[in-house]
Amino acid sequence: MKRKIKILLVEDNEADYVLFESLLQDVKNYEFDLQWTPYYEEGLAIIKRNEHDVYVLDYLLGNYTGLDLLKEALNWGCEAPFIVLTGIGNHQVDMEAMETGAADFLIKGEIDAEKLERSIRYSLERNANLKALKESEVKYRTVFESSRDMIFIADENGNLIDFNDSATKIFGYSREDLLKSSFSIFYYSEEEEKIFLDALRLTGTVTNNELILKNKDGAKKYCLVSASLQPSSEGKIYIFGIVHDITRRKMIERDLVIAEKIAVTDRLAQMLAHEIRNPLTTINLVVGQIEFDLPNESYKPSLDMIKNNCRRIDDLIKEVLLSSKVAKIQMNKHNLNELIDETLNFAIDRIKIKKIKTKKDYAADICEITVDAVKIKTALLNIIINAVEAMPDKGGILTIRTRKEEKRCFIEIEDNGAGIAKENLRKLFEPYFTGKPQGVGLGLSSTHNIIQSHQGTIEVESEINKRTKFTIGLNI
Ligand SMILES: Nc1ncnc2c1ncn2[C@@H]1O[C@H](COP(=O)(O)OP(=O)(O)OP(=O)(O)O)[C@@H](O)[C@H]1O
Ligand SMILES: [Mg+2]
Numbered sequence: 001m002k003r004k005i006k007i008l009l010v011e012d013n014e015a016d017y018v019l020f021e022s023l024l025q026d027v028k029n030y031e032f033d034l035q036w037t038p039y040y041e042e043g044l045a046i047i048k049r050n051e052h053d054v055y056v057l058d059y060l061l062g063n064y065t066g067l068d069l070l071k072e073a074l075n076w077g078c079e080a081p082f083i084v085l086t087g088i089g090n091h092q093v094d095m096e097a098m099e100t101g102a103a104d105f106l107i108k109g110e111i112d113a114e115k116l117e118r119s120i121r122y123s124l125e126r127n128a129n130l131k132a133l134k135e136s137e138v139k140y141r142t143v144f145e146s147s148r149d150m151i152f153i154a155d156e157n158g159n160l161i162d163f164n165d166s167a168t169k170i171f172g173y174s175r176e177d178l179l180k181s182s183f184s185i186f187y188y189s190e191e192e193e194k195i196f197l198d199a200l201r202l203t204g205t206v207t208n209n210e211l212i213l214k215n216k217d218g219a220k221k222y223c224l225v226s227a228s229l230q231p232s233s234e235g236k237i238y239i240f241g242i243v244h245d246i247t248r249r250k251m252i253e254r255d256l257v258i259a260e261k262i263a264v265t266d267r268l269a270q271m272l273a274h275e276i277r278n279p280l281t282t283i284n285l286v287v288g289q290i291e292f293d294l295p296n297e298s299y300k301p302s303l304d305m306i307k308n309n310c311r312r313i314d315d316l317i318k319e320v321l322l323s324s325k326v327a328k329i330q331m332n333k334h335n336l337n338e339l340i341d342e343t344l345n346f347a348i349d350r351i352k353i354k355k356i357k358t359k360k361d362y363a364a365d366i367c368e369i370t371v372d373a374v375k376i377k378t379a380l381l382n383i384i385i386n387a388v389e390a391m392p393d394k395g396g397i398l399t400i401r402t403r404k405e406e407k408r409c410f411i412e413i414e415d416n417g418a419g420i421a422k423e424n425l426r427k428l429f430e431p432y433f434t435g436k437p438q439g440v441g442l443g444l445s446s447t448h449n450i451i452q453s454h455q456g457t458i459e460v461e462s463e464i465n466k467r468t469k470f471t472i473g474l475n476i
Contacts, residue, residue: 004031004032004033005030005031005032005033005053005054005120005124006032006033006035006051006052006053006054007024007032007033007034007035007052007053007054007055007056007120008034008035008036008037008043008046008047008052008054008055008056009034009035009036009037009056009058010037010038010039010040010043010055010056010057010058010061010066010069011036011038011056011057011058011085012038012039012058012060012061012062013038013058014038016058016085016108017036017038020034020056020111021034021036023111023112023113023116024113024116026113027113027116027117027120028113028117029117030117030120030121035052039061039062040061040062040063040064040068040069043057043061043069044069044072044073047069047073047076047078048073048076048078050078050080052080053080053124054080054081054082054083054120054123054124055073055078055080055081055082055083056082056083056084056085056106057069057070057082057083057084057085058084058085059084059085059086059087059090059093059097060087066084066085066097067084067093067096067097067100070082070084070097070100070101070102071100071101074100074101079127079131080127081103081104081123081124081126081127082101082102082103082123083102083103083104083105083106083119083120083123084097084102084104084105084106085105085106085107085108085111086105086106086107086108087107087108087109088107088108088109088110090107093105094107103122103123103126103127104119104122104123106119144164145164145165147164147166147242148166149166149242149243149244149245150163150164150166150167150170150171150242150243150245151163151164151166151167151241151242151243152164152167152183152239152240152241152242152243153238153239153240153241154182154183154238154239154241155236155237155238155239156229156236156237156238156239157182158182158183158184158197158239159181159182160178160179160181160182160183161238163178167243170215170221170223170243170245171186171213171215171216171221172215172216172217173185173216177216183239183241186213186214186221186243187211187213187214188211188212188213188214188220189212192211192212196209196211196225200227200228200229200239201229204228204229205226205227205228205229206225206226206227206228207226208224208225208226208244209224209225209226210222210223210224210225210246211223211224211225213225213243219459219471220247220459220461221245221247222245222246222247222249222250223243223244223245223246223247224243224244224246225241225242225243225244226241226242226244227239227240227241227242228240228241251457254429255448255452258429258430258445258448259449259452261430261431262431262445262449265431265432269320270320270321272320273317273320273321276313276317277314277317280310280313280314280317283306283310284307284310287303287306287307287310290303291303329372329375329453329454330372330373330374331370331371331372332370332371332372332373333368333369333370334368334369334370334371334373334376335366335367335368336366336367336368336369336402336409336411336474337362337363337366337402339371339373339376339377339380340362340380340400340402340411342377343377343380343381343384344358344384344400346377346381347381347384347385347388350385350388351388351398354388354391354393354396355393355394355396356388356391356396356397356398357396357397357398358397358398358399358400359397359398359399359400360399360400360401361399361400361401361402362400362401362402363401363402363403363404365404366402366403366404366409367404367409367476368476369409369474369475369476370475370476371454371474372450372454375450375453375454376450376454376474378446378447378450379446379447379450379451379472380411380413380447380472382443382444382446382447383413383443383444383447383470383472384398384413385443386443386444387413387414387415387417387468388415389417389436390415390417390418390419390468391415391416391417391418392417395416396415396416396417397415397416398413398414398415399412399413399414399415400412400413400414401414404476407475407476408473408474408475408476409473409474409476410471410472410473410474411471411472411474412469412470412471412472413469413470413472414467414468414469414470415467415468415469416466416467417467417468418464418465418468419462419463419464419465419466419467419468420435420460420462420464420468421464425460425462428444428460429444429445429447429448429458430445431445432445433445451472451474454474454475455475456472456473456474456475457471457472457473458470458471458472458473459471459472459473
């Protein structure tokens with residue numbers, strides 16, 4: 001059965017209503033249920049009941065026009081289509097009707113059944129399309145708003161136009177700050193920005209480009225960035241993009257690699273130590289035998305030398321075996337600022353010898369953290385000693401800052417020394433990586449190990465011949 005299309009006609013001339021009704025009867029393919037009112041106010045009241053599929057409004061309605069009624073109905077939120085009936089030669093009104101939001105207009109005196117049918121069908125179809133478009137916009141808006149990735153639209157020069165809340169969450173800026181900024185504020189290095197923009201301009205799209213960005217505090221954010229250039233209908237070009245934050249994943253990957261290397265080195269050291277012990281025992285036994293067999297005083301210094309060196313080797317082995325055993329950590333509450341001061345005391349002689357100025361910028365609200373104090377002090381001392389060693393004999397400045405965030409405390413140790421080359425930054429925490437002639441290269445690997453066993457984070461930033469900053473984050 002055909003569904004009846006419900007139409008409301010607002011028309012103050014009864015003769016025109018009768019004519020309209022008879023035209024409707026001639027329309028094939030559809031059945032109609034026509035309601036009529038000659039009054040503006042009653043028309044509006046009926047429209048607000050939202051019961052009709054199509055509204056047909058006469059342009060002249062006493063003191064009002066059909067366009068007044070159309071505007072009021074649209075303001076109220078009516079979603080069904082409107083057709084406005086206008087007079088012959090009133091082109092201005094036709095245009096105005098369409099601009100106001102009418103789906104179509106019909107010229108009185110020229111309407112026949114066919115025109116009427118076409119206009120109603122067209123209005124209904126257009127309305128259905130608009131509705132579908134609105135629904136799909138709502139759908140995409142929801143995806144946009146609820147995405148954990150930052151989704152953004154920027155103009156051709158990268159100025160941000162719109163973005164979802166993840167943008168503020170990932171990078172720590174307020175919405176107002178970002179609306180005044182360009183995407184450039186996220187780049188860690190200008191070089192990367194240029195490479196990325198060149199690739200985007202050349203090919204029009206960039207997919208999952210791994211970039212190092214930075215948040216409001218300047219901390220590194222490892223991100224996969226996809227973007228594409230989209231021309232608009234007015235001929236402008238927009239950048240549409242998605243930023244996926246992989247910082248956590250990166251840190252876990254890096255920590256795993258280092259932990260694996262440490263485990264391998266530890267195993268090797270243990271095996272070697274074990275294997276050396278056997279021949280060492282034999283040497284000790286033979287020396288004892290020689291002493292017994294040749295009680296000649298002239299051999300004594302040489303034999304003592306052998307025995308002393310054997311003892312030294314044995315001590316070294318014991319140390320290696322001990323150091324690679326994971327000692328149980330002793331967690332207790334400590335004030336972070338006090339821990340740092342105690343650590344600095346261990347290095348005070350070296351700091352004085354090099355005439356290094358120490359600047360402390362401690363957060364007053366710093367809290368108690370639950371850590372193994374001995375281990376954390378060792379971890380910090382390794383960093384401080386490196387800083388002292390990297391600084392010149394004159395003009396060295398060691399800056400130590402603490403700050404508190406929601407669930408973490410951060411310690412920054414910065415020096416104005418030699419800096420670390422980019423290619424070495426990756427290897428810094430690996431065991432036995434050293435840039436010093438007398439260095440062992442175990443300091444930072446041990447620091448990393450300790451911070452990791454506290455579920456903390458450690459980050460480095462450095463500029464050659466300028467500065468190096470270590471940032472350590474510890475759970476409260
Ligand atoms: N603040 C710094 N400034 C410049 N270079 C640094 C800094 N901290 C570390 N480095 C570089 O990183 C290397 C590794 O440091 P690490 O503490 O692990 O080993 P090390 O100091 O060489 O030896 P040790 O085992 O005695 O500590 C150093 O040799 C140095 O080249
Ligand atoms: Mg060191």
